[in-house]
Amino acid sequence: MNFLALAGVLLIPVLSAAVLATLRDYRLTARLNMLAALLTFMMALLLFFVEVTPGPYLLVDDLNKVFIVLTTFVGFTTSVFSASYIGHEIDIARLTPTSVRFYHAMYQMLMFAMNLTLIANNIGLMWVAIEIATLTTVLMVGIYRTHEALEAAWKYFILGSVGIALALFGTILVYMAARPVIGEGLDAMVWTELVQHAAKFDPALLNVAFVFLLLGYGTKVGLAPLHAWLPDAHAEGPTPISAVLSGLLLNVALYALLRFKMLLALNPAAIAPGPLMVTMGLISCIFAAFMLYRRRDIKRMFAYSSIEHMGIIVFAFGMGGALANFAGLLHMTMHSLTKSAIFFAVGHIAQVKGTQRIADVGGLTVTNPVLGWGLVLGVVAIAGLPPLGIFMSEFLVVSSTFARAPWLAIALAFGILIALGGLFLRLNTIAFGEPRGPTAPAEASFVPMFAHFAIVLMVGIYMPPVLVVGFQNVAKLLG
């Protein structure tokens, strides 16, 4: 039974991708896409209740159990959103039916790649899965075939491939470090083996490996100097893809980075990964916060907000310690739920107002109240204001850091405050004031958006114990 669940999580997306590639009518494929995503989510839920012995290729432990469920859930809600989104895009002829068939297939391939990354035990397999995820998203970002979309896709491809190449080199170095201790062949690539013997690896090799891995997977996480692809990919790609990119792909890349951080944490001779991650996290948080002020495109603004939040998360994991790690894990889940919900709202806004330029969108709470207040709730959540979940994680990170390293906490708080300023400066023009642009009511599904906000609000007030226990022992694991 347990193997069935594991297989299901991988096979359903692959098979559905193949089936979707053949069908023509986009309404059917959209519904099939939703069905497949729902089934995968069911399988992922199964994983929660079943004990899976880690095989050479696949592994299910506390760390990825939560992320598998999160990824498949957000994948499902995004598919629900993309059904109505794609339907509308075809009505206004921004997408041709053929490319949509191609789109749904790629969507399922992306789901397969992300699930594979999460449950891969073999670091090589994990790298391949991320490579597939990058390639599929590159194709989907370029789906609109406009100049900006192509430029964004090309930039994403070049930077992504260079990042992936560096990550591969890092993986090879890890293998080289493991080979004298564990012996040749498959075992030297299996993560569970690596964790047991990490203390005996050659520290110098591990350091170089971690540098390459940090840069390789760091590019996929969107940390500051390596972030260039993220804003354009979000702005020019279709909104469901921005939601998946921001909500899931960044988390998956960071998950891979965390796997390797565990290795390094276990080897005392190697350099401590903490300070490296803290500096990169801080730089990207403050940098992205300042970039929010000059944005004129709504999706690009929220892309920078994702960079800022990834900076905070990497900062939290860099700080280490049970409290900060717990906060980092919580922040990852909350951020992916909130950011994808915001992108659902932004998608509908772009469709209703026919443009993504902030200057042309105004008085949303007057013309489409539900959408407007949904966006306000989203921005309130992403800015880290209470009742919602992100405040709890920011509270834990800032207060636990202040006791140990006051200046870092002050810098982080400064970054959060600047980001809040930028977000609300733009929200004032978008959601309030005199309505601008067309005022047709948006016929769209708000269910996924408000479902996400409900979960974030619930976790902000009362965290279910199963989530707490899961995060706590992972936090100890992360060191």
Place this chain on the structure above:
Amino acid sequence: MVLFVLACVLALLIVAALAVALGGRPRSGNFVYGASLIITLALCASALFSLISASTPSPVVLPLGLPWLGAHFRIDALAAFFLIVVNLGGAAASLFALGYGHHEESPLRVLPFYPAYLAGMNLVVVADDAFSFLVSWEFMSLTSWALVIAHHREHENLRAGYVYLLMASFGTLALLLAFGLLAGADGNYAFEAIRASRPTASIAALVLILVLLGAGSKAGVVPLHAWLPLAHPAAPSHVSALMSGVMTKVAVYGFVRIALDLIGPPVWWWSMLVLVIGGITAVMGVLYALMQHDLKRLLAYHTVENIGIIYIGLGLALAFKAYAMDFAAALALTAALLHVFNHSIFKSLLFFGAGAVLGATGERDMEHLGGLIHRMPQTAFVFLVGCVAISALPPLNGFVSEWLTFQAILLSPQLPAWGLKFLIPAVGALLALSAALAAACFVKAFGVSFLGRPRTPAAANAQETDIESRIAMFFLAALCLLAGILPGLFIDALAPVSTALIAASMPHQVGIEWLTIVPIAESRSSYNGLLVFFFVAASGWIAAFAIHRLASHQLRRAPAWDCGYPDARPETQYTASSFAQPIRRVYGMSLFRAREIGAMPPPGAMGPARLTVELRDLIWDYGYAPVASFVGFASERLNVLQFLTIRRYLTLVFALLVFLLLVLAIWP
């Protein structure tokens, strides 16, 4: 008791949710305000009961909030007192809103957030661990931000909301850092644990400075006050009454809870910091108020002055506590808390009056009002009572708390610290100056807007407000008079609070005959509000009776004498800026760079001469504008990074890789 309060808070949140559901229908306003009125009254009664019965505080832990900590709630004497203040203001505002609410043109933007705002404030006072304290603190700011931008069509309301939210978040982050310090690295955030672990002197000092930033910015202490006069007038009047009268008090609660309760024994130089800030806030606040001609902005700026007075009281309490002069500390703390209570009453009353005027005339600018006493006699009377109370004039409550603060100042020569010996007289002078300026400010506010002749048609045919508003205002006016006449009752009610915080309280007042209040000793000083009021009333009655019997009764109406050339045009009257002109010449030249530019028409031309007054807000120009321009400058410079070519991005990646490899190469 705590569970009852939490149940009421939950009820308020449910009312808020219902308000969203049935927001559209016309009667929804009455439902929401009626429900919150009932709930706040219940809360106020239970808090009063728990304060008087001084029952032992029984903490309650709910499984919400931080998973391993849970949410702690506790009502001790301090919390009970502030619960009374919050819910009294809330009840009055809800009663006022029952009538005033009909003016609201977009009820759906006000109704859902109003009960949530009340719930947030109650939660802050009841919270007993850092996380739930900060969650309710920021939830309070969030709901009030939503209320401030209820009229989002005017751009300056949006700007006010934006500045407000930024300052609120700055305050919350400061408090967050303070709690981070108090809780330590392993994060025991419960107030019990914080009290148990005594922080070292340096940490305590840093926490105090952070709390001054955090709670101070929410209360509106001078350098951090800039958002208050923007945000408070922007909200609907009953909400601005709540914000000015009640939210600033919750901010004072936050400061008292941390500075006097959690940090532990104070160091003497802390009080110098608080006193200096209090003194400057008091004088600057009232000077700003004097320069305004928008009624609600004037009241908002004046809140800053009263917060200054409260902080002076708290500073004195800290100073006395540092030298273990417990009786003096109890006197100073009771003075400050009594002023908290008094201010929440008369500031709400004044904002209701301003709201009634706004509702009747649609005008907030005093230059467009005038002569309202004829059209709105009852509102005028009640507003007059509020003005007399806030100017700290004898029969009413404003004078009592100011008198107690003066008595506390007179006790301070025994403090050995040299710094305090020079600082306290100066702060005493500042307090006296701000009291006198307050009287000037409210002569202007009442005189220009209610007396004289109506300056615009809107003021000419204003109608008296509805009955609920008047009931609320008369209730608060009566409370002002009661607190002024029988201060002994209120001082004894505050005794458990000061015993909780300073382990000493003022001598028992009710026992003293003739209901006089004696702060320290009979010989030292005493004041009897009732007797003074009775004495003045009696002598006034005697004079009236004597004149009624002896003097003539004839009375003739005629055009105003005006030294022989009567000019009935309203323009000849004194306006708000002309009334403040002498004071502006005295104080305004240096503080606001006030300049009067007279534009005379060219000789022979028949155009009118124009006199414009130019005021500059130095704190905004040198405090807030540079920060905004820095952020703009930084974001402009960094924006270049968005428009590089792919090759340059690759260079970035390449440079980072080479740098990290170099670090590895040089690593020891």
Place this chain on the structure above:
Amino acid sequence: MALIRDLGFQAMQMLLVFLLAPLLTGLVRKMKARLLRRQGPPLLQPYRDLIRLLRKEVVLAENASWLFRVIPYIVFAGTWVAASLVPTFRGGLLFSWSADLIAIIALLGSARFFLALAGLDVGTSFGGIGSSREVMIATLAEPAMLMIVFTLALVAGSTQLTTIASYMLSSGVGLRVSLGLALIALIMVAIAENARIPIDNPATHLELTMVHEAMVLEYSGRHLALIDLSSELKLLLYISVIGCLFVPWGLAVPPASLQGIAIGIGAYVTKLALGGFLLAAFETSIAKMRVFRVPAFLGAALMLGLLATLLLFVSRSL
């Protein structure tokens, strides 16, 4: 029995104050005329003016509100109560425990508050000039007065007038610099508060100079009588405060015999006459100041008061 006796003394005090006030003003006017080698109005002229005004009819402005008609009574009541709380011939009055020096100043403050409102009520520019200047003067005079009260309270250890007076009588006070400064500040504040020459000219109706007169321009008949009486009472109050605090000799101690009371009244009357004479002499010897130099004058008073308080804060003996 003691209660009735105290009530009797309190009533006597109120009556004495009520009667002597116009006499004092008449005395001052007489003295000034004499110094200017003029005949001057008879001593009892103020009484005749008051009676004349009481009989005349009241001419009210069209848009004067109910407040305009109530204010004279409030102002008179406030000033009269304040005057009757200051010990004149005998300390330890019954009601003196209900309000100390700060409360008395505040009572005068509320009287001034309502008077300023009266100025604004009719909506003439003169009322506005009077009120705005009066209020500006008050913003400096009141803090100076409070600083003087601080000085006295720090010296005598209490803000109760009777306690201060008895302390001043006792040997413990000695010659102190701070008390000297306080006396000068108190005199300056008294001149400003009573609208005497350097600040405001009580006799003139010249628009540019008048402050107090401008506020009461629109009053007539019985209302004007009350206003004049209360300003006379205020002058008497300030002189009796100076007398009681700085020249306390002759003040009867509470369990005083009849003979003590007589000495007290005699001393008090002589103090009033001396005060009136000094005021008249001072007024004739100085010209009126421009209105915008008044803040400098009162600022000096505030600084003196602050300096005095500072000295006392620094050391007990100064």
Place this chain on the structure above:
Amino acid sequence: MRGLSFDIAHMLAGSLVLVSFMQLYQDRLYALLNIFALHAAILAASVAWQALVQDAPHLYLTAVLALVFKAIIIPTALHRIIVRLGIHREIETVVGVGPTMLLGMGLVALSMVIMLRVTPQADPLAREDLAFALSVVLLGLLMMVTRRNAVSQVIGFMSLENGLVLAATGAKGMPLVVEISVAFSVLIAFIVIGIFLFRIRERFDTVDVQALDRFRGERR
């Protein structure tokens, strides 16, 4: 035998680094393509030699794969693209050849220093191989950074991937899965690039990355 096999592997890896240097030197597209073909050929030889030394038959497959695709098919395809786009005459280096070569030398020195810190008990072949692989990767990255033309950037990227294959084959006993996947991804990557080039060609009439940049999103 031990010494000879090590020397030959060492010589092949060294020559790969040398060819990477030659690539940096070129500023004509045609010459660049030919050098890249040579680069791929040497890689194939090195992989084949590693297969012989480690007697791991699967490496032969990779060597053939590398030779056929990277040495023959890709250069010819790129050659035809260059002719169709008519961009063979442009000189598009960003930094002069001198400084680029100096920077290359620095990078190789850096990778040597880093790899020398690896403890000697790991067999020397792995250490040497890694040093060379790291230098090829860094040189490939340097080439991408100093070229404006999209095609030359792609070639830089390809030489970077060659470095990876060298490192992968250097690691004895690395399971086959990785090698195939490396090749697999290179192929996919190349196809995608091709599609893009054509699409880019179809849209912008030129392949100069500079032209692409004018269409950046959100005009400044």
